[in-house]
Amino acid sequence: MNQQSSTVREHSTRGSYVTGGDFNRDTNYIEDRITKNGEAGLNGEPGWPVERGRYRLVAARACPWANRTVIVRRLLGLEDAISLGQPGPTHDARSWTFDLDPGGKDPVLGIKRLQEAYFRRFPDYPRGITVPALVDIASGAVVTNNFPQITLDFSTEWTAFHRPGAPRLYPEHLRGEIDRVNKRVFTEVNNGVYRCGFAGSQEAYDAAYARLWAALDWLEDRLADQRYLVGGSITEADVRLFTTLVRFDAVYHGHFKCNRNKLSEMPHLWAYARDLFQTPGFGDTIDFVQIKQHYYIVHEDINPTGIVPAGPELSGWLTPHGRESLNGSPFGEGTPPGPVRAGEQVSPGHGAG
Known part of the structure; x- marks a missing residue:
């Protein structure tokens, strides 16, 4: 066995995802926050104040949790x-890598693996090296990987740097309802597809499958006569649901055995997902090639061959959705974001066009 294949085997992800019975996600994250007031860190370290140019968001296109932060960053x-x-x-069992950058290094942080930023803060960090992560550029140390809080803080703590016309994604008068919807969407849909895919027994899978489809049917009904999940414009709730829906037919339907039907066979959810996809800030962040490569290659437990499927056909994402007839407008009193920044565009052939 050559050195390269030995290293790959040593750091295989096999056994990392399907461990028997129910899949239980580790939701213990680095809970530091970057705030207007610069609150103290976890262990009493100096706080993390909002500052232009101080932090780097590390967010893989493939990951739905990271995709949320990219969308919100762009919308705002x-x-x-x-x-x-x-x-x-x-990635392997160690961490995500910057293999798409010249020399295999992040051009700002100068690291090959995200693991390095975690270890600079916590040398014995015991959990998974996850994205999204916000990294303090000067020290090269991770600040937080608490993805649910990151996007909320983008909306509420970084207001001094929002663009003119930025939408209100977490308006105070809707926060109670947004939080309630988000809780059900996370437990039953965002994480529900993973509970199906990583189930270690038939009983665990059957229970997860039933919960997932009960929630998707609830969403299908909810979106029958309203354009967005909460209120009359896009909110944090829509961002969180979208990143699962956009991966559903390409990955979750087959790879995770969420196959009662395709998203494209649920008329209201499918139209809703297309509406968002065609809204600036959503579909222009989606790289279907990287999404499929991530799930089908990394999850050795459920796809040991590593074969990445050629389908599905993606042009349907660009077809008319008809949701304009419902009350609501994407950005409320705000405006759409401008063009995608240079260097951040989805590669040609990787989107739906």
């Missing part, structure tokens, strides 16, 4: 305040 116009590092679509 935070590109000049927070730079973006994008690892490649695959």
